[in-house]
Amino acid sequence: MLANALLSLVERVVNHVLQLDNSLKDRLAAIADKQLLIEIRDWQQRILCVYSNEQIHLYSTEELSFDCMISADINTLLTLKNPAMLTQLIRQDKLDLQGDLNIAQGFSNAFAELDIDWPEHFSRYIGDAPAQQLWLSLQTLKTRGAQMKGKLEKTLTTLCQDELAVTIHPLELAEFKQQNRQLKSQVSQLEMRVNALLKSC
Amino acid sequence: MNENQEKTTHFGYKTVAENDKASMVADVFHSVAAKYDVMNDLMSFGIHRLWKRQTIASSGVRKGHRVLDLAGGTGDLTAKFSQLVGDTGQVVLGDINSSMLKVGREKLRNLGHVGNIEYVQMNAEALPFPDNSFDLITIAFGLRNVTDKDKALRSMYRILKPGGRLLVLEFSKPEQEILSKAYDFYSFNILPKMGQLVANDSESYQYLAESIRMHPDQETLKDMMEDAGFEQTSYQNLTGGIVALHRGFKY
Numbered sequence: 401m402l403a404n405a406l407l408s409l410v411e412r413v414v415n416h417v418l419q420l421d422n423s424l425k426d427r428l429a430a431i432a433d434k435q436l437l438i439e440i441r442d443w444q445q446r447i448l449c450v451y452s453n454e455q456i457h458l459y460s461t462e463e464l465s466f467d468c469m470i471s472a473d474i475n476t477l478l479t480l481k482n483p484a485m486l487t488q489l490i491r492q493d494k495l496d497l498q499g500d501l502n503i504a505q506g507f508s509n510a511f512a513e514l515d516i517d518w519p520e521h522f523s524r525y526i527g528d529a530p531a532q533q534l535w536l537s538l539q540t541l542k543t544r545g546a547q548m549k550g551k552l553e554k555t556l557t558t559l560c561q562d563e564l565a566v567t568i569h570p571l572e573l574a575e576f577k578q579q580n581r582q583l584k585s586q587v588s589q590l591e592m593r594v595n596a597l598l599k600s601c
Numbered sequence: 602m603n604e605n606q607e608k609t610t611h612f613g614y615k616t617v618a619e620n621d622k623a624s625m626v627a628d629v630f631h632s633v634a635a636k637y638d639v640m641n642d643l644m645s646f647g648i649h650r651l652w653k654r655q656t657i658a659s660s661g662v663r664k665g666h667r668v669l670d671l672a673g674g675t676g677d678l679t680a681k682f683s684q685l686v687g688d689t690g691q692v693v694l695g696d697i698n699s700s701m702l703k704v705g706r707e708k709l710r711n712l713g714h715v716g717n718i719e720y721v722q723m724n725a726e727a728l729p730f731p732d733n734s735f736d737l738i739t740i741a742f743g744l745r746n747v748t749d750k751d752k753a754l755r756s757m758y759r760i761l762k763p764g765g766r767l768l769v770l771e772f773s774k775p776e777q778e779i780l781s782k783a784y785d786f787y788s789f790n791i792l793p794k795m796g797q798l799v800a801n802d803s804e805s806y807q808y809l810a811e812s813i814r815m816h817p818d819q820e821t822l823k824d825m826m827e828d829a830g831f832e833q834t835s836y837q838n839l840t841g842g843i844v845a846l847h848r849g850f851k852y
């Protein structure tokens with residue numbers, strides 16, 4: 401239920417952004433009502449994503465019904481922005497893909513361009529959410545957040561060393577690093593806010 | 602034995618004639634309908650939303666499905682299902698109580714949910730649908746108000762399609778003694794006072810507390826579902842068993 405409490409917050413933020421962006425709605429229309437199941441192996445979580453009635457629905461579920469399923473560790477999922485790696489990952493057994501790949505791509509293309517200021521949004525909704533459950537959720541968020549940060553850093557460093565050095569223009573690399581720094585600072589901001597909220601609970 | 606002795610049942614802690622229970626339950630919900638949503642949020646600290654979310658996450662519902670939200674009251678579940686089944690699906694919001702249905706209909710209309718929702722007054726014990734009509738039936742915080750629960754479960758079984766599932770979300774027995782005690786204190790001392798303050802109706806909320814205590818525990822309800830014909834029955838405790846989500850299939 402914890403996962404669903406968190407996802408309900410994420411869902412609200414995403415839908416808020418979605419309502420302001422008609423082009424995003426157009427892009428998602430192609431995959432309306434299709435079920436994408438994302439299995440995060442090391443978290444033992446399955447997340448169902450559906451775009452229906454102009455809303456994104458996100459549920460943590462045990463159900464195994466889907467039109468498309470991706471299953472991998474969180475590390476692997478976070479590197480998925482690069483589609484060229486897909487076949488390689490599948491061959492290495494790090495990733496499992498079933499069903500209609502277009503659905504996964506549809507979601508990822510649509511959201512790749514989203515620029516969401518998570519801390520800002522969360523703080524807006526947080527006052528709204530059920531108090532007791534939220535307190536628990538925040539604690540998990542805090543530890544997961546710290547883990548995520550570590551994992552993100554590791555993944556990004558590996559990416560920089562192994563992949564980017566040979567394939568990317570130095571200017572792009574600079575920009576990438578810049579984004580990386582922004583991401584880091586956003587994550588620490590979020591962490592600080594969570595800490596502050598926890599103290600005030 | 603007296604042949605004419607009236608059959609009795611529980612109304613909260615009181616034992617009442619079976620024929621009277623339905624109308625007494627009706628009075629409760631007529632009197633709380635207008636304040637129902639506010640009270641729900643207050644009484645459960647908003648957690649009822651998460652319990653309902655968990656129900657939807659376990660529903661396997663998808664576009665084109667036909668869903669019955671039984672004892673659906675003000676339609677929280679119906680609202681979500683209506684989005685998920687899309688224009689090729691249908692959701693029936695069923696309730697025995699016209700006041701609750703009316704509040705539900707107004708709320709859902711204001712939220713912009715129209716088109717695939719039908720509002721039908723019905724008694725869970727004798728559902729007015731042909732056999733094999735629904736992919737999913739949910740009954741959230743409704744079963745404990747029903748007089749003959751076994752009959753209601755059989756009726757739900759009958760109208761489910763083969764492969765369809767029933768989800769029962771209901772107050773249950775907390776797993777830990779200490780939580781159980783705290784919860785008892787809350788529901789018998791604080792709940793009725795809140796009911797008095799907000800809805801000016803402590804009796805209805807006294808009934809609520811009592812009916813929760815009289816409701817079958819997790820294993821008993823699971824057995825009842827099996828007796829009614831459901832297969833692969835299971836349950837998940839939510840918030841330490843204060844609430845349980847039961848699931849069963851018809852094959």
Ligand SMILES: C[S@@+](CC[C@H](N)C(=O)[O-])C[C@H]1O[C@@H](n2cnc3c(N)ncnc32)[C@H](O)[C@@H]1O
Pocket residue numbers: 626630671672673674675676677695696697698701723724725726740741742743746747748
């Ligand atoms: C506590 S409310 C739950 C409403 C809604 N499902 C929710 O979770 O918010 C219980 C509902 O059950 C309805 N109810 C009671 N007995 C019933 C019966 N025999 N058949 C159908 N509905 C019934 C009441 O009218 C009331 O609206």
